[in-house]
Amino acid sequence: MEASQAVKAKADERSYQMQKWRNKTVDVLYSLFRYLLVIGISFIIIYPLLLKVSVAFKDKADIYNPTIYMLPVNYTLDNIKMAMDILDYFPMLGKTVLFVLITTLLTAASCAFAGYGFARFSFPGSNILFTLVIMTILIPSTTLMVPMYLHFKSFDFAGLIKLFTGEPGVNLLNTYWPSIITSATAIGLKAGLFIYIFRQFFKGMPKEIEEAALIDGAGGFRTFFSIMLPNASSPILTVVLFCFVWQYNDTFYTSLFMSELQLMPLKIASLPAQADQLIPIMMGLGGASSIKSDANHVAMVVDTGILLAIAPLIIMYLLVQRYFVESIERTGIIG
Amino acid sequence: MRASKLTLRHRRSLLGLAFILPWLIGFLFLYAAPLLQSIQFSFSKLVIEPSGYSLDFVGWGNFNNALFVDATFNRVLTDSVAGMLLNVPMILFFSLFSATLLNQKFKGRALARAIFFLPVILASNAISSAETSGLINLMGDASVVDEMAKTTSSYNVMSLVYMLSDVGIPIAFIDYIIGAILRIYDIITSSGVQILIFLAALQSVPGTMYEVAKMEGATAYESFWKITFPMVSPLILTNVIYTIIDSFAGSEVTDMIYTTAFRTQNFGLSSAMSWLYTVTVGIILVIIGVVLSKRVHYN
Numbered sequence: 001m002e003a004s005q006a007v008k009a010k011a012d013e014r015s016y017q018m019q020k021w022r023n024k025t026v027d028v029l030y031s032l033f034r035y036l037l038v039i040g041i042s043f044i045i046i047y048p049l050l051l052k053v054s055v056a057f058k059d060k061a062d063i064y065n066p067t068i069y070m071l072p073v074n075y076t077l078d079n080i081k082m083a084m085d086i087l088d089y090f091p092m093l094g095k096t097v098l099f100v101l102i103t104t105l106l107t108a109a110s111c112a113f114a115g116y117g118f119a120r121f122s123f124p125g126s127n128i129l130f131t132l133v134i135m136t137i138l139i140p141s142t143t144l145m146v147p148m149y150l151h152f153k154s155f156d157f158a159g160l161i162k163l164f165t166g167e168p169g170v171n172l173l174n175t176y177w178p179s180i181i182t183s184a185t186a187i188g189l190k191a192g193l194f195i196y197i198f199r200q201f202f203k204g205m206p207k208e209i210e211e212a213a214l215i216d217g218a219g220g221f222r223t224f225f226s227i228m229l230p231n232a233s234s235p236i237l238t239v240v241l242f243c244f245v246w247q248y249n250d251t252f253y254t255s256l257f258m259s260e261l262q263l264m265p266l267k268i269a270s271l272p273a274q275a276d277q278l279i280p281i282m283m284g285l286g287g288a289s290s291i292k293s294d295a296n297h298v299a300m301v302v303d304t305g306i307l308l309a310i311a312p313l314i315i316m317y318l319l320v321q322r323y324f325v326e327s328i329e330r331t332g333i334i335g
Numbered sequence: 336m337r338a339s340k341l342t343l344r345h346r347r348s349l350l351g352l353a354f355i356l357p358w359l360i361g362f363l364f365l366y367a368a369p370l371l372q373s374i375q376f377s378f379s380k381l382v383i384e385p386s387g388y389s390l391d392f393v394g395w396g397n398f399n400n401a402l403f404v405d406a407t408f409n410r411v412l413t414d415s416v417a418g419m420l421l422n423v424p425m426i427l428f429f430s431l432f433s434a435t436l437l438n439q440k441f442k443g444r445a446l447a448r449a450i451f452f453l454p455v456i457l458a459s460n461a462i463s464s465a466e467t468s469g470l471i472n473l474m475g476d477a478s479v480v481d482e483m484a485k486t487t488s489s490y491n492v493m494s495l496v497y498m499l500s501d502v503g504i505p506i507a508f509i510d511y512i513i514g515a516i517l518r519i520y521d522i523i524t525s526s527g528v529q530i531l532i533f534l535a536a537l538q539s540v541p542g543t544m545y546e547v548a549k550m551e552g553a554t555a556y557e558s559f560w561k562i563t564f565p566m567v568s569p570l571i572l573t574n575v576i577y578t579i580i581d582s583f584a585g586s587e588v589t590d591m592i593y594t595t596a597f598r599t600q601n602f603g604l605s606s607a608m609s610w611l612y613t614v615t616v617g618i619i620l621v622i623i624g625v626v627l628s629k630r631v632h633y634n
Contacts, residue, residue, distance in 0.1 A: 038443075042451070049457075113354050121354065129355065143370065143610065146376055146381075147368075150372075185362075186358040306462050
């Protein structure tokens with residue numbers, strides 16, 4: 001009797017060990033599989049970037065060397081110099097960043113105002129107005145393209161300019177004003193989305209702190225600036241980040257309103273044609289039409305130019321990326 | 336003071352209006368007015384003159400032109416709407432999948448997250464247009480680029496097709512999957528924000544739920560479908576809408592509307608086209624919204 005029990009206990013022990021071992025194997029296999037997936041997808045994402053970095057430092061002598069993969073044999077900074085010359089890099093970057101910063105800050109401010117207004121106050125028609133905000137998110141901006149263009153071609157705010165000067169309005173095209181005006185009035189690039197984010201966040205904040213501020217004698221604006229805004233760092237961060245990136249990359253509004261201002265997105269889009277024209281001249285071969293630049297060389301310079309264009313974004317991203325997820329979580333967009 | 340005579344409720348209303356005032360002004364003068372004008376333009380022939388522009392009412396002429404006379408608009412519209420609809424499920428699947436992956440604990444997760452969200456930063460029309468035109472430059476003309484894209488995907492798709500059809504999967508479904516595999520780069524790069532939203536949703540699911548499920552003996556698979564999926568389902572609608580809105584920017588229809596307006600100077604036709612596009616997308620959004628919001632679990 002006892003012997004059989006001992007045998008049974010031993011068998012139990014063994015099956016337990018087996019079970020444990022099996023679980024462990026499954027876990028290890030699963031985490032291997034997971035790493036495989038994560039590494040694979042990451043590779044797909046960063047491969048084009050790595051390729052561009054490798055091209056940026058590659059000498060032209062290496063273009064037709066079939067044995068080279070990623071790591072060039074002859075390193076050079078020529079491509080970067082050339083791309084910088086064609087793009088007029090630093091002045092243009094400064095101009096673009098300044099423009100994007102101004103529009104971003106204006107958008108964030110006006111959207112925060114509107115978001116707070118929609119979150120905390122109910123006035124006649126507030127629901128209808130908020131539905132209109134959602135509508136501005138959903139309607140493609142191409143619908144407004146022609147009237148906006150004509151509007152800013154002879155800009156006249158409610159007939160005021162005509163009233164005072166008799167002119168039919170001022171031409172604001174190819175100035176920074178169209179974008180500044182649209183961002184200050186919270187209807188610029190994807191502003192509806194930002195208003196929505198701010199509204200969701202402010203709605204989630206406890207009402208008590210505002211009431212306390214009210215009792216302590218703070219007015220509406222004072223409450224907003226000294227109580228609500230300091231607590232709203234996560235939606236502000238989210239909105240500023242996204243707005244900055246989207247403005248920086250936007251070609252739609254820049255080509256519509258500011259096609260002659262040479263900002264980064266347009267410069268990059270026209271880079272291939274320019275590189276094609278300018279490279280022979282820069283290499284000291286003269287501008288004769290019979291001399292064509294090598295298409296592979298042009299492609300190399302274009303890739304370098306693209307890398308230069310996105311470099312500031314990548315650097316910014318590396319600095320702030322860990323706030324990215326956290327801030328989105330806390331904005332309450334999911335609630 | 337007059338203001339003090341107002342009741343508290345009135346004062347609150349006025350304060351609220353003051354907060355939304357910048358938006359309201361912008362909306363009225365720079366959104367609603369152009370929107371109405373755009374409707375007006377779509378029924379007119381617009382001629383630019385030195386001192387502004389003049390309008391000629393032409394009725395449904397522009398819409399007629401867009402739909403029945405213009406050789407390509409029909410095709411471009413259906414193509415890009417169909418492409419958008421095909422992409423939506425794949426982007427959703429991929430982003431939910433990646434979000435679940437990134438929500439698990441493993442070494443190097445921070446790095447993986449940083450890489451997965453990189454496409455949010457890099458999704459730029461300017462860059463993609465520079466890249467394709469660079470490639471066209473290299474190859475001589477656009478058709479070669481297409482050919483090259485086909486051959487450089489160097490992976491023999493047909494063997495996979497035969498294998499799947501031998502298993503008995505319907506051909507239409509195989510087509511869809513293969514299409515997804517070939518466009519994997521596009522799908523991955525356009526699902527950055529969606530991953531972010533799903534990830535935020537996943538992290539708001541209370542961990543205690545999974546603990547209970549585990550104690551009751553649920554497998555990981557079961558707890559995904561019984562807990563994770565219902566909890567993130569409200570975000571599916573958000574992500575579908577976001578994906579559709581996001582597809583406006585790079586879409587062929589947008590380009591076509593732009594060229595019709597500013598290259599061929601046919602502003603009326605361009606407005607009519609954009610309204611057709613808006614209405615089509617609007618109908619799709621309403622249908623998706625109605626269908627999905629009935630199936631979604633709200634807590």
